Amino acid sequence: MTDALARRSFRDRATPEAIDSVHNQLDALWEDASFVPDMDRMTFATAVIEASANVVQHAVPESAAPVELGVDISIRETSLEARVSAFGAARPDSGETEPGMPGDDAESGRGLALIRALVTTVTFTRQDGTNVWILSRDSTPA
Amino acid sequence: MELSYEVKDSYAEIRAAGRLNMVSAPKLREFVADVVASGSSRIVVNLEDTAFMDSSGLGALIGCLKAARQAGGDLRIAAVQPQVRMVLELTSMDRVLTSYASAAEAFGND
Numbered sequence: 001m002t003d004a005l006a007r008r009s010f011r012d013r014a015t016p017e018a019i020d021s022v023h024n025q026l027d028a029l030w031e032d033a034s035f036v037p038d039m040d041r042m043t044f045a046t047a048v049i050e051a052s053a054n055v056v057q058h059a060v061p062e063s064a065a066p067v068e069l070g071v072d073i074s075i076r077e078t079s080l081e082a083r084v085s086a087f088g089a090a091r092p093d094s095g096e097t098e099p100g101m102p103g104d105d106a107e108s109g110r111g112l113a114l115i116r117a118l119v120t121t122v123t124f125t126r127q128d129g130t131n132v133w134i135l136s137r138d139s140t141p142a
Numbered sequence: 143m144e145l146s147y148e149v150k151d152s153y154a155e156i157r158a159a160g161r162l163n164m165v166s167a168p169k170l171r172e173f174v175a176d177v178v179a180s181g182s183s184r185i186v187v188n189l190e191d192t193a194f195m196d197s198s199g200l201g202a203l204i205g206c207l208k209a210a211r212q213a214g215g216d217l218r219i220a221a222v223q224p225q226v227r228m229v230l231e232l233t234s235m236d237r238v239l240t241s242y243a244s245a246a247e248a249f250g251n252d
Contacts, residue, residue, distance in 0.1 A: 016165045042225050049196050053164045104238050107201035117232045
Protein backbone atom coordinates (compact mmCIF):
# COMPACT_ATOMS: atom_id res chain seq x y z
CA MET A 1 0.00 0.00 0.00
CA THR A 2 1.29 3.46 -0.83
CA ASP A 3 2.20 5.87 1.96
CA ALA A 4 -0.50 8.16 3.24
CA LEU A 5 -0.38 11.71 1.87
CA ALA A 6 -2.20 13.17 4.86
CA ARG A 7 -3.06 11.84 8.31
CA ARG A 8 -4.93 12.90 11.39
CA SER A 9 -5.26 11.18 14.75
CA PHE A 10 -7.60 11.90 17.60
CA ARG A 11 -8.09 10.21 20.98
CA ASP A 12 -10.11 11.46 23.93
CA ARG A 13 -12.97 10.57 26.26
CA ALA A 14 -15.98 9.40 24.24
CA THR A 15 -18.25 12.39 24.94
CA PRO A 16 -20.56 14.27 22.56
CA GLU A 17 -18.08 17.17 22.54
CA ALA A 18 -15.46 14.81 21.09
CA ILE A 19 -17.56 14.66 17.92
CA ASP A 20 -17.02 18.37 17.29
CA SER A 21 -13.27 17.90 17.83
CA VAL A 22 -13.17 15.06 15.28
CA HIS A 23 -15.11 17.25 12.88
CA ASN A 24 -12.62 20.12 13.29
CA GLN A 25 -9.79 17.70 12.52
CA LEU A 26 -11.58 16.53 9.38
CA ASP A 27 -12.07 20.11 8.20
CA ALA A 28 -8.37 20.84 8.74
CA LEU A 29 -7.36 17.60 7.03
CA TRP A 30 -8.61 18.72 3.61
CA GLU A 31 -6.13 21.59 3.67
CA ASP A 32 -3.41 18.93 3.46
CA ALA A 33 -5.32 16.85 0.92
CA SER A 34 -6.76 19.36 -1.53
CA PHE A 35 -6.74 16.74 -4.32
CA VAL A 36 -9.69 14.91 -2.75
CA PRO A 37 -12.89 15.83 -4.63
CA ASP A 38 -15.68 17.60 -2.71
CA MET A 39 -18.09 14.67 -3.04
CA ASP A 40 -15.57 12.26 -1.50
CA ARG A 41 -14.80 14.68 1.35
CA MET A 42 -18.49 15.08 2.11
CA THR A 43 -19.34 11.38 2.09
CA PHE A 44 -16.24 10.27 3.97
CA ALA A 45 -16.56 12.97 6.65
CA THR A 46 -20.21 12.07 7.18
CA ALA A 47 -19.33 8.38 7.63
CA VAL A 48 -16.52 9.17 10.09
CA ILE A 49 -18.80 11.39 12.18
CA GLU A 50 -21.56 8.74 12.15
CA ALA A 51 -19.16 6.02 13.30
CA SER A 52 -17.69 8.28 16.00
CA ALA A 53 -21.16 9.22 17.22
CA ASN A 54 -22.02 5.52 17.33
CA VAL A 55 -19.10 4.96 19.75
CA VAL A 56 -20.17 7.88 21.94
CA GLN A 57 -23.79 6.73 22.04
CA HIS A 58 -23.49 2.96 22.25
CA ALA A 59 -20.07 1.88 23.56
CA VAL A 60 -20.34 0.30 27.01
CA PRO A 61 -17.27 0.50 29.28
CA GLU A 62 -15.64 -2.85 29.98
CA SER A 63 -14.34 -1.72 33.38
CA ALA A 64 -14.64 1.28 35.67
CA ALA A 65 -12.56 3.33 33.21
CA PRO A 66 -14.55 5.39 30.70
CA VAL A 67 -14.53 4.51 27.01
CA GLU A 68 -12.18 6.55 24.83
CA LEU A 69 -12.83 7.38 21.19
CA GLY A 70 -9.96 7.07 18.75
CA VAL A 71 -10.07 8.24 15.13
CA ASP A 72 -7.11 7.67 12.80
CA ILE A 73 -7.48 8.91 9.25
CA SER A 74 -5.17 8.16 6.35
CA ILE A 75 -5.62 9.82 2.98
CA ARG A 76 -4.04 8.20 -0.07
CA GLU A 77 -4.31 9.26 -3.67
CA THR A 78 -7.08 6.78 -4.41
CA SER A 79 -8.48 5.85 -1.01
CA LEU A 80 -9.66 7.47 2.19
CA GLU A 81 -9.49 5.32 5.31
CA ALA A 82 -10.58 5.84 8.91
CA ARG A 83 -10.08 3.57 11.91
CA VAL A 84 -12.66 4.46 14.52
CA SER A 85 -11.83 2.80 17.83
CA ALA A 86 -13.68 2.38 21.11
CA PHE A 87 -10.89 1.90 23.68
CA GLY A 88 -11.97 0.21 26.89
CA ALA A 89 -15.35 -0.80 25.46
CA ALA A 90 -17.00 -4.15 25.98
CA ARG A 91 -17.48 -6.42 22.97
CA PRO A 92 -20.71 -5.32 21.27
CA ASP A 93 -23.70 -7.67 21.29
CA SER A 94 -23.28 -10.42 18.77
CA GLY A 95 -25.61 -10.27 15.82
CA GLU A 96 -25.14 -7.12 13.90
CA THR A 97 -27.80 -4.46 14.05
CA GLU A 98 -30.21 -4.71 11.14
CA PRO A 99 -28.54 -2.58 8.48
CA GLY A 100 -31.78 -1.48 6.80
CA MET A 101 -33.39 1.91 7.34
CA PRO A 102 -36.06 2.08 10.08
CA GLY A 103 -39.58 3.38 9.44
CA ASP A 104 -40.25 6.98 8.47
CA ASP A 105 -41.35 7.89 12.00
CA ALA A 106 -38.19 6.61 13.68
CA GLU A 107 -35.97 9.23 15.28
CA SER A 108 -32.89 6.98 15.48
CA GLY A 109 -31.43 3.82 13.97
CA ARG A 110 -30.23 5.18 10.62
CA GLY A 111 -26.53 5.58 11.44
CA LEU A 112 -25.26 2.16 10.42
CA ALA A 113 -27.23 2.03 7.18
CA LEU A 114 -26.03 5.53 6.37
CA ILE A 115 -22.38 4.57 6.94
CA ARG A 116 -22.79 1.59 4.59
CA ALA A 117 -24.24 3.86 1.92
CA LEU A 118 -21.39 6.37 2.25
CA VAL A 119 -18.24 4.25 2.07
CA THR A 120 -16.94 1.41 -0.08
CA THR A 121 -16.21 -1.03 2.75
CA VAL A 122 -16.94 -1.19 6.48
CA THR A 123 -15.24 -3.82 8.62
CA PHE A 124 -15.42 -4.43 12.34
CA THR A 125 -12.71 -6.11 14.39
CA ARG A 126 -11.94 -6.52 18.06
CA GLN A 127 -8.22 -6.16 18.73
CA ASP A 128 -6.65 -6.32 22.20
CA GLY A 129 -9.90 -5.40 23.91
CA THR A 130 -10.66 -2.52 21.54
CA ASN A 131 -13.58 -2.39 19.11
CA VAL A 132 -12.39 -1.05 15.77
CA TRP A 133 -14.43 -0.03 12.74
CA ILE A 134 -12.45 0.47 9.55
CA LEU A 135 -14.17 2.64 6.96
CA SER A 136 -12.72 2.86 3.49
CA ARG A 137 -13.84 4.88 0.51
CA ASP A 138 -12.33 4.65 -2.96
CA SER A 139 -11.56 8.08 -4.35
CA THR A 140 -10.58 9.39 -7.74
CA PRO A 141 -8.42 12.53 -7.59
CA ALA A 142 -10.10 15.58 -9.08
CA MET B 143 -24.97 25.54 16.42
CA GLU B 144 -26.67 28.92 16.62
CA LEU B 145 -30.47 28.87 16.74
CA SER B 146 -32.77 31.83 16.31
CA TYR B 147 -36.37 32.37 15.26
CA GLU B 148 -38.66 34.95 13.84
CA VAL B 149 -42.45 34.84 13.74
CA LYS B 150 -43.77 35.73 10.28
CA ASP B 151 -47.37 36.22 9.13
CA SER B 152 -48.30 32.56 8.78
CA TYR B 153 -45.35 30.63 10.14
CA ALA B 154 -42.31 30.79 12.39
CA GLU B 155 -38.90 30.65 10.75
CA ILE B 156 -36.13 28.96 12.71
CA ARG B 157 -32.58 29.52 11.51
CA ALA B 158 -30.06 26.82 12.40
CA ALA B 159 -26.45 27.77 11.71
CA GLY B 160 -23.58 25.33 12.15
CA ARG B 161 -23.44 21.54 12.47
CA LEU B 162 -26.59 19.63 13.29
CA ASN B 163 -25.03 16.65 15.11
CA MET B 164 -25.43 14.75 18.36
CA VAL B 165 -24.30 17.82 20.32
CA SER B 166 -26.78 20.24 18.78
CA ALA B 167 -29.68 17.86 18.03
CA PRO B 168 -31.11 18.00 21.59
CA LYS B 169 -30.85 21.81 21.51
CA LEU B 170 -32.84 21.96 18.26
CA ARG B 171 -35.53 19.67 19.72
CA GLU B 172 -35.84 21.89 22.78
CA PHE B 173 -35.82 25.08 20.73
CA VAL B 174 -38.58 23.89 18.39
CA ALA B 175 -40.63 22.57 21.32
CA ASP B 176 -40.48 26.03 22.90
CA VAL B 177 -41.55 27.72 19.65
CA VAL B 178 -44.46 25.27 19.27
CA ALA B 179 -45.43 25.79 22.94
CA SER B 180 -45.48 29.53 22.38
CA GLY B 181 -48.24 29.05 19.80
CA SER B 182 -46.49 28.64 16.43
CA SER B 183 -47.00 25.16 14.98
CA ARG B 184 -46.27 26.05 11.34
CA ILE B 185 -42.50 25.93 11.35
CA VAL B 186 -39.91 26.43 8.65
CA VAL B 187 -36.38 25.37 9.57
CA ASN B 188 -34.05 27.43 7.41
CA LEU B 189 -30.98 25.26 6.77
CA GLU B 190 -29.10 27.75 4.62
CA ASP B 191 -26.27 27.90 7.14
CA THR B 192 -26.39 24.26 8.21
CA ALA B 193 -23.30 22.86 6.53
CA PHE B 194 -23.57 19.42 8.10
CA MET B 195 -26.20 17.05 9.46
CA ASP B 196 -25.77 13.51 10.77
CA SER B 197 -28.37 10.89 11.64
CA SER B 198 -28.93 12.35 15.11
CA GLY B 199 -29.63 15.72 13.53
CA LEU B 200 -32.02 14.05 11.10
CA GLY B 201 -33.71 12.29 14.04
CA ALA B 202 -34.18 15.66 15.73
CA LEU B 203 -35.84 17.12 12.62
CA ILE B 204 -38.21 14.13 12.47
CA GLY B 205 -39.02 14.58 16.16
CA CYS B 206 -39.68 18.29 15.57
CA LEU B 207 -41.90 17.45 12.57
CA LYS B 208 -43.97 15.14 14.77
CA ALA B 209 -44.21 17.81 17.50
CA ALA B 210 -45.42 20.42 14.99
CA ARG B 211 -48.02 18.03 13.51
CA GLN B 212 -49.27 17.01 16.95
CA ALA B 213 -49.89 20.69 17.61
CA GLY B 214 -51.93 20.90 14.41
CA GLY B 215 -49.24 22.41 12.22
CA ASP B 216 -46.37 21.20 10.09
CA LEU B 217 -42.62 21.51 9.79
CA ARG B 218 -40.88 22.18 6.49
CA ILE B 219 -37.26 22.76 5.64
CA ALA B 220 -35.73 25.35 3.35
CA ALA B 221 -32.44 26.21 1.62
CA VAL B 222 -30.98 22.73 2.06
CA GLN B 223 -27.23 22.53 1.38
CA PRO B 224 -25.50 19.65 -0.47
CA GLN B 225 -24.39 17.53 2.50
CA VAL B 226 -27.79 17.75 4.18
CA ARG B 227 -29.49 16.89 0.88
CA MET B 228 -27.24 13.85 0.53
CA VAL B 229 -28.21 12.57 4.01
CA LEU B 230 -31.90 13.16 3.30
CA GLU B 231 -31.69 11.29 -0.01
CA LEU B 232 -29.63 8.34 1.24
CA THR B 233 -32.09 7.79 4.09
CA SER B 234 -35.12 8.45 1.82
CA MET B 235 -36.27 11.04 4.31
CA ASP B 236 -36.51 13.62 1.53
CA ARG B 237 -39.96 12.02 1.02
CA VAL B 238 -40.98 12.95 4.55
CA LEU B 239 -39.23 16.25 5.15
CA THR B 240 -40.39 18.47 2.34
CA SER B 241 -37.76 20.99 1.31
CA TYR B 242 -38.25 24.35 -0.34
CA ALA B 243 -35.86 26.74 -2.01
CA SER B 244 -36.55 29.45 0.56
CA ALA B 245 -38.36 29.87 3.86
CA ALA B 246 -40.90 32.20 2.22
CA GLU B 247 -41.91 29.49 -0.27
CA ALA B 248 -42.40 26.76 2.32
CA PHE B 249 -45.93 27.85 3.31
CA GLY B 250 -46.37 30.03 0.24
CA ASN B 251 -49.34 28.11 -1.16
CA ASP B 252 -51.37 27.40 1.96
